[in-house]
Amino acid sequence: MNIMELYEVLEKRRTYRDYSEKEVSDEVIDRIISAAFKAPTNDHLRQFEFVIVRGRENIAKVIAPLAKNMAAFKELVHEVDDTNGDKDKMDMFADALPEQQRMLMQSGLLILPFFRQSQCPLLQPKEQSSLNFFASVWCAIENMLLAATDEGLGTVFHIPVGDEPEKIKRIVGAPDDYEFACLLTMGYPIDNAFLPKQKVIDIKSRIHHNLW
Numbered sequence: 001m002n003i004m005e006l007y008e009v010l011e012k013r014r015t016y017r018d019y020s021e022k023e024v025s026d027e028v029i030d031r032i033i034s035a036a037f038k039a040p041t042n043d044h045l046r047q048f049e050f051v052i053v054r055g056r057e058n059i060a061k062v063i064a065p066l067a068k069n070m071a072a073f074k075e076l077v078h079e080v081d082d083t084n085g086d087k088d089k090m091d092m093f094a095d096a097l098p099e100q101q102r103m104l105m106q107s108g109l110l111i112l113p114f115f116r117q118s119q120c121p122l123l124q125p126k127e128q129s130s131l132n133f134f135a136s137v138w139c140a141i142e143n144m145l146l147a148a149t150d151e152g153l154g155t156v157f158h159i160p161v162g163d164e165p166e167k168i169k170r171i172v173g174a175p176d177d178y179e180f181a182c183l184l185t186m187g188y189p190i191d192n193a194f195l196p197k198q199k200v201i202d203i204k205s206r207i208h209h210n211l212w
């Protein structure tokens with residue numbers, strides 16, 4: 001791959017929340033997961049495990065703990081509508097918030113990227129570097145998003161809130177010393193999938209030479 005192809009993939013990666021029913025093959029999933037293991041990792045060990053859930057019924061069982069938070073999400077949509085905030089951001093939230101459960105089921109493929117959280121509990125970090133395992137899994141996930149884009153897939157993830165992580169870990173039978181970073185879905189987007197406008201950043205204004 002030359003440099004232009006990589007930058008094209010970076011341009012094409014978008015968060016999709018509308019998928020067709022076309023199935024993503026095991027072969028494609030294997031390639032995307034192999035990309036995860038090419039990312040840098042803090043302890044050299046790449047202690048990632050992936051739970052793949054296929055089929056809407058099975059996915060519904062795994063994401064059942066999300067149901068109780070949907071009411072809260074809907075409240076948030078109203079809050080978002082009421083703010084005088086950034087229009088692109090409001091468009092994104094208005095589209096995304098009510099979609100969370102549906103978007104995770106629609107493509108019939110859900111991936112839970114697990115990482116081994118040794119040393120201290122994820123939510124009780126002692127210092128910034130305590131979050132290294134979490135940082136590593138996100139490097140791995142970004143590789144997956146880019147690999148999926150290169151395969152012609154759209155991607156989206158839901159960040160679990162409240163007690164969702166513990167409940168979902170129990171449902172899938174994960175070991176205690178493993179955490180999952182997100183509920184990741186990928187699939188073939190429908191033709192007219194809604195994509196909120198991306199912010200256009202003046203790169204030069206974000207780069208500081210020698211001093212901020």
Ligand SMILES: Cc1cc2nc3c(=O)[nH]c(=O)nc-3n(C[C@H](O)[C@H](O)[C@H](O)COP(=O)(O)O)c2cc1C
Pocket residue numbers: 013014015016092096100156157158159198
């Ligand atoms: C840390 C993080 C958390 C996110 N959480 C969610 C989420 O819970 N649900 C969702 O639908 N999208 C989520 N997103 C996707 C963002 O909404 C999306 O990346 C952003 O609107 C920019 O759009 P783009 O990815 O198409 O460039 C998250 C993205 C990041 C980086």
